[in-house]
Amino acid sequence: MSNKVMIVSGGASGLGLAAGIKFAKNGYNIVIVDVNEEKGKIAEQQIKDLGQDAIFCLCDISNKEQVQAAARVTKERFGRADVLINNAGLEIRGSILQCTEEDWDKTYAINLKGIYLMSNAFIPSMIEQGAGSVINTGSILGYRTVGERAAYSSSKGAIDTLTRSMAYDLAKDNIRVNCVAPGAINTPLLRGSINDSPNPAETEAFLNSKSVLNRMGTSEEVANVMYFLASDEATFVTGATYFVDGGWSIL
Numbered sequence: 001m002s003n004k005v006m007i008v009s010g011g012a013s014g015l016g017l018a019a020g021i022k023f024a025k026n027g028y029n030i031v032i033v034d035v036n037e038e039k040g041k042i043a044e045q046q047i048k049d050l051g052q053d054a055i056f057c058l059c060d061i062s063n064k065e066q067v068q069a070a071a072r073v074t075k076e077r078f079g080r081a082d083v084l085i086n087n088a089g090l091e092i093r094g095s096i097l098q099c100t101e102e103d104w105d106k107t108y109a110i111n112l113k114g115i116y117l118m119s120n121a122f123i124p125s126m127i128e129q130g131a132g133s134v135i136n137t138g139s140i141l142g143y144r145t146v147g148e149r150a151a152y153s154s155s156k157g158a159i160d161t162l163t164r165s166m167a168y169d170l171a172k173d174n175i176r177v178n179c180v181a182p183g184a185i186n187t188p189l190l191r192g193s194i195n196d197s198p199n200p201a202e203t204e205a206f207l208n209s210k211s212v213l214n215r216m217g218t219s220e221e222v223a224n225v226m227y228f229l230a231s232d233e234a235t236f237v238t239g240a241t242y243f244v245d246g247g248w249s250i251l
């Protein structure tokens with residue numbers, strides 16, 4: 001068993017869960033940071049069943065005390081942090097006029113401030129170790145527009161800029177920082193969004209058509225790119241955004 005440690009926010013479901021499984025299969029121990037206790041415990045067991053160690057931290061990434069507690073637990077249990085995947089996020093529909101102030105603040109607190117808090121809690125261990133890799137989950141919607149996503153799209157666009165800023169500042173500490181920008185990926189988040197739409201069948205067909213491959217992606221297809229970016233196959237890649245979008249970005 002390797003002693004390398006990967007921390008993933010939103011690790012109880014969708015892309016974060018797939019990332020935990022991918023890294024565990026490649027010898028990492030996994031720290032799952034999530035607000036969903038039931039799914040988090042199941043994810044922890046799934047990783048342990050693969051023969052790696054795992055801990056689930058019940059933690060809202062927009063809450064500084066909870067994030068710092070997760071970092072303390074990680075340090076006590078594993079004593080290190082090698083890869084941080086800032087992946088938890090939420091999508092609330094609405095144009096700039098429809099979006100309530102509460103929804104606006106919540107989106108930014110989780111999608112953006114969550115990265116700030118998690119990075120401040122976990123990156124100091126990487127600096128002590130002299131190496132590390134951070135991956136932020138952005139979105140194609142930070143680059144391409146669909147209706148009624150003012151808060152979500154703008155927060156995801158900011159993650160792209162933040163990634164470059166982090167990559168620049170942390171290069172001297174031998175820490176690489178990259179971003180994955182998924183297209184339509186068939187996860188519980190997107191399923192919820194499809195089902196909440198006025199015409200779910202039409203929405204699904206629209207999302208399929210947004211890929212030149214004419215389908216949605218899988219969580220595993222995104223996790224594979226996250227793993228590549230964190231690995232020694234990508235030692236000269238930093239400050240980059242990788243689209244995992246079936247070609248949406250070329251349309």
Ligand SMILES: NC(=O)c1ccc[n+]([C@@H]2O[C@H](COP(=O)([O-])OP(=O)(O)OC[C@H]3O[C@@H](n4cnc5c(N)ncnc54)[C@H](O)[C@@H]3O)[C@@H](O)[C@H]2O)c1
Nearest residue numbers: 010013014015034035036060061088089139184185187189
């Ligand atoms: N699914 C897609 O098509 C798609 C496309 C582009 C970007 N993304 C992004 O990928 C990331 C993961 O999305 P997903 O599709 O896997 O969603 P998901 O809903 O399946 O998983 C998200 C996880 O994040 C957790 N979470 C939510 N708020 C949290 C908080 N405050 N603190 C800790 N955990 C929290 C949830 O409990 C959930 O387990 C998100 O940032 C999302 O914006 C998804």
